Amino acid sequence: MFTRRRFLQGMAALSVSSASHPAARAQTYPFALGVASGYPSPSGITLWTRVTGLAAAVPVKWEIARDESMRQTAFLGETIAQPEWAHSVHIDVQGLEPGRRYWYRFTAGDAQSPVGRTRTAPAANAPVERLRFAFASCQQYEQGYYGAYRHIVADDPDFVAFLGDYIYESSWGKDHVRSHGSLEPYSLEDYRARYALYRSDPDLQAAHAACPWLAIWDDHEVDNDYADNRPEDGMARDEFLLRRAAAYRAYYEHMPLPARMRPKGPDLRLHTQVGWGSLARIYMLDTRQYKSWQACPRRNRRGGSNTLDIEKCPRLDAPGRSMLGRAQERWLEGALGDSRAGWNVLAQTTRMAQFDQKPGPGRSAWTDAWDGYPAARRRLLQTFSERNVSNPVVIGGDIHAFMVAQLKADFDDPDSPSVASEFIGTSITSQGWPQERVAKFLPDNPHVLLNDSRHRGYTRVEITPQRWLADLRIVDTVRTREAACSTLASYVVENGKPEPLKD
Numbered sequence: 003m004f005t006r007r008r009f010l011q012g013m014a015a016l017s018v019s020s021a022s023h024p025a026a027r028a029q030t031y032p033f034a035l036g037v038a039s040g041y042p043s044p045s046g047i048t049l050w051t052r053v054t055g056l057a058a059a060v061p062v063k064w065e066i067a068r069d070e071s072m073r074q075t076a077f078l079g080e081t082i083a084q085p086e087w088a089h090s091v092h093i094d095v096q097g098l099e100p101g102r103r104y105w106y107r108f109t110a111g112d113a114q115s116p117v118g119r120t121r122t123a124p125a126a127n128a129p130v131e132r133l134r135f136a137f138a139s140c141q142q143y144e145q146g147y148y149g150a151y152r153h154i155v156a157d158d159p160d161f162v163a164f165l166g167d168y169i170y171e172s173s174w175g176k177d178h179v180r181s182h183g184s185l186e187p188y189s190l191e192d193y194r195a196r197y198a199l200y201r202s203d204p205d206l207q208a209a210h211a212a213c214p215w216l217a218i219w220d221d222h223e224v225d226n227d228y229a230d231n232r233p234e235d236g237m238a239r240d241e242f243l244l245r246r247a248a249a250y251r252a253y254y255e256h257m258p259l260p261a262r263m264r265p266k267g268p269d270l271r272l273h274t275q276v277g278w279g280s281l282a283r284i285y286m287l288d289t290r291q292y293k294s295w296q297a298c299p300r301r302n303r304r305g306g307s308n309t310l311d312i313e314k315c316p317r318l319d320a321p322g323r324s325m326l327g328r329a330q331e332r333w334l335e336g337a338l339g340d341s342r343a344g345w346n347v348l349a350q351t352t353r354m355a356q357f358d359q360k361p362g363p364g365r366s367a368w369t370d371a372w373d374g375y376p377a378a379r380r381r382l383l384q385t386f387s388e389r390n391v392s393n394p395v396v397i398g399g400d401i402h403a404f405m406v407a408q409l410k411a412d413f414d415d416p417d418s419p420s421v422a423s424e425f426i427g428t429s430i431t432s433q434g435w436p437q438e439r440v441a442k443f444l445p446d447n448p449h450v451l452l453n454d455s456r457h458r459g460y461t462r463v464e465i466t467p468q469r470w471l472a473d474l475r476i477v478d479t480v481r482t483r484e485a486a487c488s489t490l491a492s493y494v495v496e497n498g499k500p501e502p503l504k505d
């Protein structure tokens with residue numbers, strides 16, 4: 003029987019199916035990629051959108067208000083969305099009040115964007131009782147839906163920190179729920195299409211519209227396992243830098259990055275710090291652009307990662323090798339030294355703790371993570387004590403598993419003191435190793451308190467002056483958008499005690 007209810011369901015399905023194809027929607031609605039904000043400071047925020055479906059430059063009005071109904075306007079203005087920047091808009095609003103919620107929207111012609119919600123950071127050094135944020139990484143589009151973001155939105159965090167692999171350049175894995183529908187990107191046009199596809203996802207859009215984001219990239223925003231100007235395959239360096247320039251530009255065009263991050267050719271300065279009053283400082287680190295080439299690549303490869311016995315690769319430990327590049331290292335040392343924040347959160351992309359992948363005697367290392375840069379890791383961990391850094395906590399992604407670990411002054415000495423805590427969040431969708439494979443390595447890594455590759459999800463963090471609390475959040479499935487979410491485990495770090503404890 004055809005009821006009114008059925009009719010409405012049919013209408014909803016129709017609009018969803020036309021909406022689900024970004025190109026189809028773009029013809030009718032210029033804000034089909036949504037809105038976003040990022041990089042809160044005590045007085046400012048960056049607002050982002052990208053107008054689609056137009057060829058020429060187009061004026062775009064923006065407004066930011068103190069209320070959800072957009073009546074109490076704080077500031078407004080107009081900019082020109084330029085086709086050479088894919089009609090992306092990055093508005094760095096200044097003059098806002100600290101520690102406050104704001105709402106914003108854009109207008110192009112007759113079309114109005116959805117209203118986004120954002121907030122400014124608390125005033126510098128202001129006492130702050132609580133910071134709540136979520137961190138996420140690794141969202142291979144084909145391998146699942148982004149239902150985890152519904153739960154992030156429900157948590158109402160102060161911000162989301164995204165820690166790499168926002169897109170994937172390649173199609174891999176099994177049991178796909180949807181398709182990239184295009185081959186691996188190389189050109190600017192290719193990367194724009196790939197980012198637009200990911201940004202067409204409604205759950206990802208909702209998370210961007212719900213709160214400000216901070217973001218760093220890992221390898222898949224450009225190409226698997228690249229380091230600086232070296233890809234894993236044989237592509238010439240000049241040619242690879244053109245590819246990197248295209249990928250970085252498309253990244254900028256699709257993320258709420260401040261205008262000062264606008265790339266110049268293959269260079270985009272992404273690393274930065276964000277303060278949260280006296281409570282916390284977050285360091286967003288770039289572990290790709292300035293990275294020394296991975297030592298000892300696989301046979302018949304010119305670059306890329308390897309898993310090897312450390313005795314077979316003495317230059318792994320060369321002191322000049324760096325994960326961040328020496329300039330970013332010095333910047334970070336200075337910033338950590340200056341910091342008077344109670345908690346110092348280093349957001350980076352991969353695993354910092356040593357992880358021996360050879361059961362029994364001897365040690366095997368995966369060279370793309372910090373195990374491939376042991377001298378740089380020692381330098382950084384020494385900085386924590388030399389600069390008297392208050393409560394350093396490292397967060398990361400990349401391994402498609404949760405990992406909670408003690409960062410040790412000497413990982414090979416079980417009695418060595420823990421100098422910091424590390425929390426790696428699992429992937430939003432990207433598939434992980436079988437748990438049996440992870441479990442084989444755990445006896446050789448006693449500083450790793452938890453390593454779980456069975457689940458997809460995100461990490462929810464609450465910081466107070468007394469303690470850090472991390473909830474490891476897992477979704478039941480990535481095969482539907484409506485997955486339930488629960489907490490696998492919670493860990494705390496007490497003020498002044500540099501190691502995680504099970505809550």
Ligand SMILES: [Fe+2]
Nearest residue numbers: 140167400432
């Ligand atoms: Fe990944």
